[in-house]
Amino acid sequence: MTIPTDVRSMEAAARELISPVAYAYYSAGSYAEWSVVENVTAWSRWYVRPRMGVNVQSIDTSTTILGTPISMPVFTAPCGFNRLAHDDGEFGVARACAAVGTVQVLSTATGLDPKTVADASDAAKWFQLYADNDAAVTDERVARAADAGFEAVVITVDTPTLGVRYQGLADVVEFLNELERKEVTNPVLTFCDRLDWTELERIAANTTLPVVLKGILHPEDARRAPDHGASAVIVSNHGGRQMDGSVPPALALPDVVDAADGRIEVYVDGGVRTGVDVLRALALGARACLIGRPYLWALAIAGEDGVRELLERFKAELANAMALSGQTDAKAIDPSIVVSASKY
Template identity: 35%
Template sequence: MPEQSSPPAEPTATEGRGRARQSAIYRDGVLGRRPSVPTDFAELERRARRASSAKAWAYVAGGAGEGQTMRNNRAAFDRWSIVPRMAHGEAVRDLSVDLLGTRLPTPLLLAPVGAGQLIDPDCDLHVARAAEATGVPYIFTNQGGTPMEQAAAAMPGGRHWMQLYWSTDEGLVDSLIGRAEASGAQALVVTLDTTLLGWRPQDLNLGSLPFAQGKGIGQYTSDPRFREIVAERIAAAKSSGAASDVKITLGAIRSLLTMTREHPGSFWSNLRSPVPRASVETFLDIYSNPGLSWDHLETLRGRTRLPIVLKGILHPDDARRALELGVDAIVVSNHGGRQVDRSIASLDALVSVRDAIGPEPTVLFDSGIRTGADVFMALALGADACLLGRPYMYGLAVAGQQGVEDVISNIIAELDLTMALTGATHAGAIPGDLVVANPSR
């Protein structure tokens, strides 16, 4: 009599995150409770817009020009379809991935999103705690309201990376890198595509730049080199006897009060000080370097011990050049469509970049991720991990820290279920034949 095989083992809770998430929601439904954070992106976006101010929504949800790059990002996903395989007999999935020498529980990271104070004054802290609670690394934004040291302290058991905008002051570049290392960052992510702000009509039509109000510059006002530059500028202005060129209007007074509130220290002391306004002016002058070049980037290896990640790669030749410099990873990204209108979609760029550099280099994907199925698609097309941006900010707008956690959990759950229903067993090795290009598109 032939030996009987054992029945397939049921997945454990950690092996079936999608089913566990579904079950929790449906159990709450039996009690008459519905999710406070919508599980579909369209409704999440609608709810977040209602919960946000006009200026906050323009900055977080807006894009460059007429928004064609944002639409391109989504249209690129529509040009591909998933091809599920049946009767594969696989009941267990492994969502973990190896990234820069670290084993992560899922292939998801939280992208850096600047000026989150527009959504919530403690945005960076809420997101840091949500990231730790869900086991997802958080890339601290260089344009945050909370100093990196405080954000790191808010997630002592979590993992964080640090974004860097390359300033025109090289001493400030070194200072920010040194602080990132001291704060326990596990990688340095240099954003290449924002040497200047793109043309963003939603913000321009409101005359709204958060940094000009002192929002989103907390990494700078907490930096010793930046404060030194501000002091030098104030001293130079005093010695030259230069007069203020600000026209006194109600709007100017409101802006000054906002700068005063946002600046570290006592409101009343700040109100009598030239430092808050000088800090804003200094930031606007030096925060990013329009002349950033490969020669600058080549100096990184001698300036940090952290793994180096270059974010904003879209052209295969730039990907090759980055790898020639010895960087540890690249992020294929068009900045969520916020910098150049009518740019190539990030997903299209991912395919061409991966074809050009082969399977070995570490490639992360950013821009356009909305769902777990999107993450699955990007992984199948060559990404090693994905960065999530706007959706978690929308969760923050709807329900604070819990909203961020719910968005992350929902996306991971859908990724897990998509893998289960297609026969994919390892997030780090999703077979490319599980996706196919749509010939009609």
């Protein structure tokens, strides 16, 4: 075992290994940072009611996301600047995901040529798009990702502008210096504050790749998404880095699943820390979960190997949680095994 067994200890260990400015950037939330904490604790507001009397000798954690097979319903969320954690950076994450059989979502913010990351492994990868106010820049980003072989475009819709952050990006000069020290030469830090449904539809119509909207919390937005070219949504509040005090994804999820009404796939991220959280999310109707900070901490501690170990742990924990709750197929988790704590 090269990484600690719980994410809080992983964070503490990683903190010792990376620069203060990198730690601040990774750990930061916006405003008073309530959502960073609540995202994690909100999962515990769903209690598991395990089923008994089930033969659980054979457990299948595999599933598909937009038709792509993955070995477990967990994949890596787009996070900027992985090289601040470890020299393996995005390339190490790509190889770790490939080894475990899951999908990496590569952030626009890295500034890396998507082709170089695509070439790091044979596994399917998705590209996260920060749109730009200049449509030509947006289109060029999508086209490069498509040419590089990325299989979906994840458009982040919760970042028309950066949330107020008193940590992390507060000292932009020091942050840019740190990027330079880590040889991150082409950081992308532009956003699109005119990203309305018309523009989203235009981006979707311009590419043959399926489009996923990341940062959905309101059920009405989930209802609209498929009418504007989206094939899936990610319930997310950007890890508490944008609208602080927004409803935790763990609690927003059921209404979004209802509104999606089976027309599009629904994924969730924010505070997913164990296989039990993944089980909860699946029971609440998510097709899969994404993890952010946990893999950054694992990367900081042990590079590619650390991320692989973390992903393998998620898979083992999910299999264990499924066995303990009488579930054998990750694609068909019984919704009745999860119940709101407020009922008790």
